[in-house]
Amino acid sequence: MNSLALSFELAACVAGLLLLIGTPVAYWLAYSHWRGKFLLESIVALPLVLPPTVVGFYALLAMGPRGPLGKMWMALFGHGLAFTFGGLVVASVVYSFPFGVQPLIASFEAVDRKLLEASAVLGSGKWQTFLRVILPLSLPGVVTAVVLSFAHTLGEFGVVLMVGGDLAGATRTASIDIYDRVETLEYGEANRLALLLLAIAFGVLCLVYAVNRRVWTPAWTRWTAK
């Protein structure tokens, strides 16, 4: 399997999973009044400041045959987690967590609390209010979260190397492929892949900034600022 296709598959899985896991976490972090909230906020932000090797190292330990995650996986699926595509997904979800969660927190917090109160007195419970008010008003944040976690996973190197090893077709992603090719002096091929990643990264960031600058703004968002 082509390393770039593998990267895309990984990034798509991670972005999708992160949206599922990140949304409730972000909701809780945005609206909870618990005083110890800062603890969870710090944990969420941790991958931003840790070297990928640290995340990768502990992920590897957890996924190993004696690690809790590894044992669980073994019991469920009959094979180990380390050095598999599944292992890469799990480790990447952890490593990209802040990128998937922080844009959501920011956009949930930006929704006017009065709108939530209005929704409640009009008969909607929390879940209804989330679907009918918070989510539609947070769409730019959702797009940002998905795109950033996708892009961040695409560009990942350290964690993938630690957890995935370098197995062609299973865990050799584009960023590792580039490294291998440079090692073996295949500069032309390395350049082709690197340029492609560069173009994708640039495109993705343009998308994020455009969404947040409201370049393609629906009429109401342009007016609500007033």
Place this chain on the structure above:
Amino acid sequence: MDREVNSLRLVACIQKKRREDASFILDVSLDAPPGITILFGPSGAGKSTLLDCLSGLLRPDAGKIAVCEKVLFDSALGIDVPPQKRRIAYVFQSLALFPHLTVEQNIAYGLRDIPDQDRRRRMEEILEAFGVENLRKRKPAQISGGERQRTALARSLVTEPRLLLLDEPLTGLDAERKAAIVEDLRAWNASKRIPILYVTHNREEVDALGERVIAIDKGRVVGHGAPMEVLDAPRRKRLAQAAGFENLLDATVVDLREQDGVMRLRLGESACEIEVPLAHASAGDRVQVAIRAGDILLASEGPRGLSARNVIEGRMASLEQRGTLCIARVDCGVTFVVHLTPGAVRSLKLAAEKPVWLVLKTHSCYLVD
């Protein structure tokens, strides 16, 4: 009182501390029949806190809330119906229209669980009653302030609530548009008899709406009844200021004349004395007296043969015109503010430094505490 009126009332008694200000305690009991009841008081009096408690957005520390004989909150019994189940409509000052939804979608927001046919009928009724039929497909950002206020009212009323809470919903509208909306609200209330609590600190709105007023200050009910009774005889200084008493003067009780039903006060440190209605006080007490600037007569010569007991000589300190209102400050040892019409100023040839006489009726002077 007939049964209908009795069974639709709001009865509440609420105690609530404010989280950000430990010294503030809301402690009120109120009872509102169907129709408009005005909650009047200076800002910070606890009006919005009270509405938040009634709607269920805030949890009272103790108390009981019942609407239509249904208990919505009772701290003793552990009952606390969540806001979405209370069927209490609440229109905020900010209106809180959903910016991503059209006028029609905003109004239909609270009708999710209602059968299609019924929903359509109610929507048509309310769109017409509040004159927003032509705005259906517009977003809140594309309509005017008055239209937004109408949309917010329609959105709340279409749910057929048991109680309607309005927190200064007509702020910022001119008198004409305000009157038109109030008229629509009244018409709606005539067919759907529910209690409406209307918060305002605007005296004109009170007079326009006024059936009943509950005055609150510093978290307590300080008066209730018809607007004239509550607001024209203010018992508290802050309330007096809010109700538009321009003259609030410190005074000392000189003597009581019980057989005449009056007492004499000396104003401030001046020699100026006035007669006011008898109150529970004794000679030497320090009191405050409130007088409306519009209740004071002003003469350019010493008047004679008047029924009014208080004629005070003074000197015009300043005179300024604001629109069609002339505001005179008269120095009589203490300074009085007097409102005049421009015509009166011209015909009396009033000007600064001229000697003038002020005439006060005994019953235009109110003691406040």
